[in-house]
Amino acid sequence: MSAEICLKRRTAPEIAAAKGGAPLVALTAYSALTARLVDPHADIILVGDSVAMVEHGLETTLGATLEMMILHGASAVRGSSRALVTVDLPFGSYEASPQTAFASAARVMAETGCSAVKLEGGRRMAPTIAFLAARGIPVMAHVGLTPQAVMALGGFRSQGHDEAAFSSIAADAAAVEEAGAFAVVLEGVVEPLAVAITARCKVPTIGIGASSACDGQILVLEDMLGFNERVPRFVRKFGALGEAADRAVADYAGAVRSRAFPGPEHVYRRKP
Numbered sequence: 492m493s494a495e496i497c498l499k500r501r502t503a504p505e506i507a508a509a510k511g512g513a514p515l516v517a518l519t520a521y522s523a524l525t526a527r528l529v530d531p532h533a534d535i536i537l538v539g540d541s542v543a544m545v546e547h548g549l550e551t552t553l554g555a556t557l558e559m560m561i562l563h564g565a566s567a568v569r570g571s572s573r574a575l576v577t578v579d580l581p582f583g584s585y586e587a588s589p590q591t592a593f594a595s596a597a598r599v600m601a602e603t604g605c606s607a608v609k610l611e612g613g614r615r616m617a618p619t620i621a622f623l624a625a626r627g628i629p630v631m632a633h634v635g636l637t638p639q640a641v642m643a644l645g646g647f648r649s650q651g652h653d654e655a656a657f658s659s660i661a662a663d664a665a666a667v668e669e670a671g672a673f674a675v676v677l678e679g680v681v682e683p684l685a686v687a688i689t690a691r692c693k694v695p696t697i698g699i700g701a702s703s704a705c706d707g708q709i710l711v712l713e714d715m716l717g718f719n720e721r722v723p724r725f726v727r728k729f730g731a732l733g734e735a736a737d738r739a740v741a742d743y744a745g746a747v748r749s750r751a752f753p754g755p756e757h758v759y760r761r762k763p
């Protein structure tokens with residue numbers, strides 16, 4: 492009889508307890524294919540609403556829908572077995588009331604099989620985070636540069652430069668932690684603010700364009716693989732897959748046009 496290997500996923504309480512330990516690795520994945528790539532290496536897979544921009548070609552994340560997040564979330568869950576899969580609640584699906592947020596989050600969890608949801612906003616969303624957490628929904632919070640508020644923020648700009656913004660974002664992080672978030676994404680904030688929040692917050696901070704002092708880091712997979720030419724300044728490209736893919740597609744086109752493909756090894760002969 493073969494021994495069955497049952498790999499258990501990371502859980503939200505485990506992630507929360509990882510505060511101050513080894514840095515947490517988080518990456519986005521929107522499909523089974525990319526989740527399979529990320530899963531062996533990551534603690535958290537985020538099915539981010541950045542999918543609207545990366546995969547659907549939209550200018551902002553505002554066009555992401557619940558249906559889009561559910562389709563991609565279910566696919567990422569199918570492609571992974573170890574990492575905690577967290578799915579973003581899209582713009583318009585949770586802000587109106589805690590009850591609306593619960594209905595959206597419950598649908599996302601039931602229809603994708605994910606283990607947690609993420610939502611954007613600090614103090615204003617704290618009552619909603621408490622409402623979800625009390626009803627068994629693990630919530631990852633997201634403060635600082637919150638892309639769903641891009642129109643109100645006036646663009647994708649780093650946050651926390653003046654004293655008022657610095658203390659306002661610090662208060663946001665404290666409020667979402669107090670409300671029961673199991674981790675807090677800190678996006679696009681000045682480094683001293685990320686350092687200060689990380690020192691004070693009892694749950695892990697996951698930085699993106701923040702600081703290496705955060706308890707973990709997250710990047711959009713396609714950005715760090717080098718698929719996207721234009722990326723935010725804080726992105727380090729760990730690969731050059733865009734160029735490699737372009738070369739492969741050009742080689743294929745050349746082979747087709749010169750009738751070098753399919754070659755004899757790629758065609759089926761009639762059986763004698």
Ligand code: KIV
Nearest residue numbers: 519539540541676699
């Ligand atoms: O949507 C997303 O991918 C995100 C991360 C970049 C934090 O929210």
